[in-house]
Amino acid sequence: MEAPLQVTVLGATGSIGLSTLDVVARHPDRYRVFALTGHSRLEELRALCLIHRPRYAVVAEPEAAGLLQEQLAGAGVETRVLAGEGGLCEVAAHPDADVVMAAIVGAAGLRPTLSAVQAGKRVLLANKEALVMSGALFMQALRDSSATLLPIDSEHNAIFQCLPADYARGLASVGVRRILLTASGGPFRQTPTEQLHQVTPEQACAHPNWSMGRKISVDSASMMNKGLELIEACWLFDAHPDQVEVVIHPQSVIHSMVDYQDGSVLAQLGNPDMRTPIAHALAWPARIDSGVSPLDLLHIGQLQFQAPDDERFPCLRLARQAALAGGVAPALLNAANEVAVDAFLDRHIRFTEIATIIADVLGADPGGPAASLEDVLAADARARALARTWLSRHGR
Ligand code: NAD
Ligand code: MG
Numbered sequence: 304m305e306a307p308l309q310v311t312v313l314g315a316t317g318s319i320g321l322s323t324l325d326v327v328a329r330h331p332d333r334y335r336v337f338a339l340t341g342h343s344r345l346e347e348l349r350a351l352c353l354i355h356r357p358r359y360a361v362v363a364e365p366e367a368a369g370l371l372q373e374q375l376a377g378a379g380v381e382t383r384v385l386a387g388e389g390g391l392c393e394v395a396a397h398p399d400a401d402v403v404m405a406a407i408v409g410a411a412g413l414r415p416t417l418s419a420v421q422a423g424k425r426v427l428l429a430n431k432e433a434l435v436m437s438g439a440l441f442m443q444a445l446r447d448s449s450a451t452l453l454p455i456d457s458e459h460n461a462i463f464q465c466l467p468a469d470y471a472r473g474l475a476s477v478g479v480r481r482i483l484l485t486a487s488g489g490p491f492r493q494t495p496t497e498q499l500h501q502v503t504p505e506q507a508c509a510h511p512n513w514s515m516g517r518k519i520s521v522d523s524a525s526m527m528n529k530g531l532e533l534i535e536a537c538w539l540f541d542a543h544p545d546q547v548e549v550v551i552h553p554q555s556v557i558h559s560m561v562d563y564q565d566g567s568v569l570a571q572l573g574n575p576d577m578r579t580p581i582a583h584a585l586a587w588p589a590r591i592d593s594g595v596s597p598l599d600l601l602h603i604g605q606l607q608f609q610a611p612d613d614e615r616f617p618c619l620r621l622a623r624q625a626a627l628a629g630g631v632a633p634a635l636l637n638a639a640n641e642v643a644v645d646a647f648l649d650r651h652i653r654f655t656e657i658a659t660i661i662a663d664v665l666g667a668d669p670g671g672p673a674a675s676l677e678d679v680l681a682a683d684a685r686a687r688a689l690a691r692t693w694l695s696r697h698g699r
Contacts, residue, residue, distance in 0.1 A: 308425075312339050312340070314404075316341035319429045319581070320341075323581050326581050334585065339357045340394065342411075349371055352375055359385060360385070361393075362386055363387065368384040391414070395424070402427065402585065403425070405428050409637075410433070410683055420450045420452070421450075422448070426453070427584045428452055428453065431535045434538055435538075435636075435637050455580050455584055458536070459539055459559070460579075466561055482536055485549075486611065489526065490524050500653045510523055512554075522644065525616065525618045527618035530623065533619075551608065556598065557572050635670065635686040639663075643657040644657060651699040652699055
């Protein structure tokens with residue numbers, strides 16, 4: 304029997320991180336926890352370290368690292384605790400790590416995820432923002448390394464499962480006409496457009512089908528999540544934005560589809576539980592138990608489909624524009640969105656102003672090529688500064 308694979312979980316205290324640990328713990332013969340990272344929820348990280356006894360843990364600040372290491376040693380757990388981005392990159396690229404779950408939220412995950420790719424790991428990508436920001440560079444790093452990239456986003460994991468093994472030859476060469484990216488429509492799918500300006504962070508975070516972190520919950524409510532996923536799909540599957548069609552499917556049972564030239568449409572179905580794509584990517588090409596209950600189609604009864612409403616969800620249109628513009632435009636879009644979502648969660652702006660800020664930033668910045676990581680990080684910094692200027696100009 305082979306030795307268990309050593310798994311680093313970046314963003315272990317988050318929604319995806321916890322689901323990953325749930326699946327990993329079901330298969331102690333296959334997987335061991337190598338490293339766990341957390342940013343602010345230190346008590347939760349400590350509890351996870353006591354259960355999983357990782358070789359490494361990573362926190363944001365050196366003082367917190369010292370304290371956590373002491374507490375763990377006191378409990379007989381010999382975890383080495385590192386700090387900061389350097390620590391994240393170290394556990395992502397460590398020679399003894401086999402699998403890296405990239406589940407940090409936002410641009411903060413870019414360097415650690417790239418480190419895992421460059422070090423040739425099996426990289427499980429939940430952190431879509433990293434790929435959206437750095438698309439071409441990220442995919443080039445993947446080609447230059449021996450890494451295997453497996454999508455965790457349920458839609459992209461579904462598309463991956465519906466594509467033939469040799470899809471990297473090009474979608475047209477394998478007979479694909481379109482990718483159908485499904486979207487639940489979020490909590491405001493039926494809210495009258497004129498009421499959207501008064502929705503609260505609590506309402507935005509109450510997703511009808513999925514339980515997720517706060518940032519992606521707001522992105523789902525604004526449909527920026529689908530916009531980021533459109534860009535993500537273009538990079539992962541080498542698709543033109545026009546080859547990706549967004550379809551609203553309120554039940555979230557079909558996780559996406561691939562439409563072939565002969566008229567066949569392949570779909571992947573399942574209960575809306577992220578442990579399914581996580582288990583798929585951990586074990587691929589094998590299949591393992593994920594703890595997700597079997598799909599009961601008779602209970603679900605109906606599957607519905609609608610076209611997305613661009614008026615109601617301008618973020619989706621902005622993301623498509625950024626995908627078509629290319630270069631650093633997706634990095635600008637992503638950074639402006641991160642600042643705007645934070646401001647909305649902190650109650651400084653209205654929900655509808657998220658799109659206003661992003662449009663303002665995209666209109667104000669000239670864009671340009673994303674030839675290096677420096678180009679991408681500079682665009683990210685410019686967009687954040689422009690978004691903050693918008694906030695102060697409007698007294699927020
Ligand atoms: P979350 O907010 O629940 O967890 C985020 C994790 O990132 C936490 O462990 C936190 O400590 C860590 N983190 C936050 N800021 C950090 C920083 N500056 N530096 C280092 N670590 C930091 O988020 P989530 O819902 O688990 O989402 C994680 C990623 O997975 C996101 O990119 C999201 O888009 C993607 N994703 C999530 C889901 C889902 O169902 N939750 C589905 C698809 C994709
Ligand atoms: Mg998704």
